[in-house]
Amino acid sequence: MKRIALALITVALLALSACAPAASSRSESPHIIVTTNILGDVVAAIVGSEARVTTLMKPNADPHSFEISAREAAQLSAASLIVSNGLGLEEGLSRHLDRAAHDGAEVFVAGDFIETLSYADHDQAGTADPHWWTDPARMRDVVDALETALVDVDGIDGSVIRSQADSYRAELTQLDADMTSAFASIDDADRALVTNHHVFGYLAERFDFRIVGAVIPGGTTLASPSAADLRDLATAITDAGVSSIFAESSQPDRLVQVLASEANLNVNVIELFTESLTAPGEGADTYLTMMRANTERITQGLTR
Amino acid sequence: MHLQRYPLLVSLCTMTLLLSACVPSDTSGTSPSASDSSGSDHGEVTGATQVAEPPLQLLSIDDSGNVGLRDLLDDSTTELGTIPAPQSTATDGRYVFANTPDGLHILDSGTWTWDHVDHFHYYRSAPSIIGAITGEGPATVATGPLSTAGTTGVFFSGSREAVLLDNSALAEGTIVELFRISSDLDAGLVVPLGDGALVAEAADGVSASAENTVAKLRYYSTDGEPTDFSAPCRAAAGTITTRVGAVIGCADGAILATLDGDSPVFERIPYPANAHADPAVAFDGRKGRPTVAALAGTSGFWLLDTRERTWRLVETEHPLVRVSAVDDSDGHVVAVDHEGRVSVFLAESGEEVATTQPLVAALSDPVALAGLTLVVDAQRAYVNAASEGVVYEIAFADDARIARTLSTPTAPSYFAEVGR
Numbered sequence: 213m214k215r216i217a218l219a220l221i222t223v224a225l226l227a228l229s230a231c232a233p234a235a236s237s238r239s240e241s242p243h244i245i246v247t248t249n250i251l252g253d254v255v256a257a258i259v260g261s262e263a264r265v266t267t268l269m270k271p272n273a274d275p276h277s278f279e280i281s282a283r284e285a286a287q288l289s290a291a292s293l294i295v296s297n298g299l300g301l302e303e304g305l306s307r308h309l310d311r312a313a314h315d316g317a318e319v320f321v322a323g324d325f326i327e328t329l330s331y332a333d334h335d336q337a338g339t340a341d342p343h344w345w346t347d348p349a350r351m352r353d354v355v356d357a358l359e360t361a362l363v364d365v366d367g368i369d370g371s372v373i374r375s376q377a378d379s380y381r382a383e384l385t386q387l388d389a390d391m392t393s394a395f396a397s398i399d400d401a402d403r404a405l406v407t408n409h410h411v412f413g414y415l416a417e418r419f420d421f422r423i424v425g426a427v428i429p430g431g432t433t434l435a436s437p438s439a440a441d442l443r444d445l446a447t448a449i450t451d452a453g454v455s456s457i458f459a460e461s462s463q464p465d466r467l468v469q470v471l472a473s474e475a476n477l478n479v480n481v482i483e484l485f486t487e488s489l490t491a492p493g494e495g496a497d498t499y500l501t502m503m504r505a506n507t508e509r510i511t512q513g514l515t516r
Numbered sequence: 517m518h519l520q521r522y523p524l525l526v527s528l529c530t531m532t533l534l535l536s537a538c539v540p541s542d543t544s545g546t547s548p549s550a551s552d553s554s555g556s557d558h559g560e561v562t563g564a565t566q567v568a569e570p571p572l573q574l575l576s577i578d579d580s581g582n583v584g585l586r587d588l589l590d591d592s593t594t595e596l597g598t599i600p601a602p603q604s605t606a607t608d609g610r611y612v613f614a615n616t617p618d619g620l621h622i623l624d625s626g627t628w629t630w631d632h633v634d635h636f637h638y639y640r641s642a643p644s645i646i647g648a649i650t651g652e653g654p655a656t657v658a659t660g661p662l663s664t665a666g667t668t669g670v671f672f673s674g675s676r677e678a679v680l681l682d683n684s685a686l687a688e689g690t691i692v693e694l695f696r697i698s699s700d701l702d703a704g705l706v707v708p709l710g711d712g713a714l715v716a717e718a719a720d721g722v723s724a725s726a727e728n729t730v731a732k733l734r735y736y737s738t739d740g741e742p743t744d745f746s747a748p749c750r751a752a753a754g755t756i757t758t759r760v761g762a763v764i765g766c767a768d769g770a771i772l773a774t775l776d777g778d779s780p781v782f783e784r785i786p787y788p789a790n791a792h793a794d795p796a797v798a799f800d801g802r803k804g805r806p807t808v809a810a811l812a813g814t815s816g817f818w819l820l821d822t823r824e825r826t827w828r829l830v831e832t833e834h835p836l837v838r839v840s841a842v843d844d845s846d847g848h849v850v851a852v853d854h855e856g857r858v859s860v861f862l863a864e865s866g867e868e869v870a871t872t873q874p875l876v877a878a879l880s881d882p883v884a885l886a887g888l889t890l891v892v893d894a895q896r897a898y899v900n901a902a903s904e905g906v907v908y909e910i911a912f913a914d915d916a917r918i919a920r921t922l923s924t925p926t927a928p929s930y931f932a933e934v935g936r
Binding site for chain 1: 566567568569570572588589590630632635637664845893894895896909911913914915917919920
């Protein structure tokens, strides 16, 4: 029975490979498919016009659960290179990525080229945190590895890739220096991110922030709140001694008001960009603008 | 196993062939621009928008089957339409399954949460009445961790049928039965696990005419083929899926079913030898959390920690009729007692820390009791007082304070908290 199944797979693979030359002969240039829009932006910057770059994840989407069309799924196996984040980030895509790899597609997994951190959280203790891009130094490690992978793609001029990777590395070095100098203006005692965002572990490790995980009261709590509802958050804010919290809330103004009236706390509620780029002009349309926007918001929030 | 997987492999191969056949013509038709990331068929969750926090709503159904939605964040209300008069309901936090004399009707609240374990994402789309599946009821419904993937199990006790529904089809507003198999049992279970389901079965060699009770659970593949994976479970009743796995109540303990690759793994969690109370026959808790609660007859309640694989019996002063575990850092457990009071307990000490005045009347009426629902999320508990026409929102961490008394667009004879 196993043998029959294997034979069928072979037939399927033969059919695929029979199609592949026809497809590539009609393509003008190599085709690189990137899963997340953050990586898509970085890959596009390095590749320039050397290849066609398709980013699967839309602006303002969720990297864990976004879905792709049957057409996109079919294209994956024919890509010259697939670039993914890895470390379990693209859950919704994993079977498509597995199938493409099984079909022989080259897959570059960014998470393979960085020093990972583990979640401290009880439910996931020990598993690797996939949100490495919040540290620009790790992005630089990924760019180094991407450069090598891209140079190997047929039809791409390696010298152009090297030159564009150099330019992008220079941007990352500048970003890193700017973040370091901005965060230096925050007092050591204030270097705490009280947040319900779960993606800033790498940024915190790199730039010496404490992450204080907090549950932000939702709309049903804010509709009829009491001091008891705010106790955990108020304690976190008081212990951290900060004047701003970094939270995603559908009613940030109401949260500010309730913290003031029920817990006597005057804090700012600031939202950060986390797992997705925005549409053009919405504040985080490239990796570099996203990182700079977050740096500015954190610095403003924590300097008195 | 290989024999059963054969048709699946064939269909996968066929699909791959079809897909690959599409690629060349499709690619040639695409413009060779530097990026086509703005293509209209690009991924997100189709038809849904992501929102910043759980889009919580109450879905209410009155005695005549009129369905309404009340938004818990902005108080807006919607009337969704009418189904046949319900006899009981079940929910996974997005869909509501209503037992009616005319089959199991399925409603989509259009709001749900995607649990990524370390964090959550929240979605909102248009609510709808999806339709009904036929079968003589009442039906027992068992739901999985995610409304957009995996499966939902239905067991029709009247027509003795085990049915598995495809959640991704439900998410698109259609009903797809992955399998429908006939059973020898009057009371059975179909419990989603991975791509397949655990189905309750009678002991070997017992005919349909005998007095049948469940003797074991067997894993069935997505296409309804029995596998060799099974576990003994006498008088199976009650199931819930936590982050750890699927739990099924048995006469002498619980079965915890998890997946190792594609293969189910069964663990038995026996009741403690020194605890004497009726076994759990229904489990309830905050969606996904590892610790769940169950009534222990009239003695109090059981807490089952699916991560530690332990039971604990908490005896209570008054007999309870509903209980649900919040499993937060304080270990809150919320219950309704036989006189309609809502009580709050702490898991660690078993201490009753708060109680309300009687809120729910007529608990001696079995019809009213069938519709009585207690549901908990991270911050609030909800309980319906059908005769008063309201749902109480209770701040369990704040001395069981009634935070809001909520009216619903249709009387809450049955209700569900959705968006979870």
